[in-house]
Amino acid sequence: MRSIAYGIAILAAAGIMFFIAMNPAEPPADASGPETSPASVATIEKQVPSDAETQSASVTLNVPEMHCPFACYPSVKENLEKRDDVIEVALAPQKEEGVIDNPQVIVTYKQGFSTDAAIATLESAGFGGSTVVQ
Known part of the structure; x- marks a missing residue:
């Protein structure tokens, strides 16, 4: 009886490991660091609110x-x-x-x-x- 429980536990663990391996988590968008191209700098500057908006x-x-x-x-x-x-x-x-x-x-x-x-x-x-x- 104990061997059946161990077998089920091993199959469940193998299934979980397979699922994790097939669906890796996406890294956060800011994990690679901020972009520093001129286009992104211009976009950031445009997003600064004016005094009336703040x-x-x-x-x-x-x-x-x-x-x-x-x-x-x-x-x-x-x-x-x-x-x-x-x-x-x-x-x-x-x-x-x-x-x-x-x-x-x-x-x-x-x-x-x-x-x-x-x-x-x-x-x-x-x-x-x-x-x-x-």
Whole structure:
């Protein structure tokens, strides 16, 4: 009986080794180092944001329909971050981990942000009654 278990273990190990050998992991994109060709330097220079784009501010929104950190908060975050004028959405500090006892999110936004439009986005996602925290 023991020899059958050893035989199965050997076959399983051989199968795993074969699978790993046939599907090698891809190295990370930056493992070979950054490119230094003139074209890549020009691309990097074009990506530097102007002063108007770097100006940001934040607002805290109360989302009373946000009850759990596992489904509700990720949905709120995803829906708000889909907007072009939103940079980042973070959950406000909570008293207890794994529970939302403070249903507020801190929205970092760009110039041209509209709190009414953000609240409308939340309402269309099922989070009605959201307000701006004063």
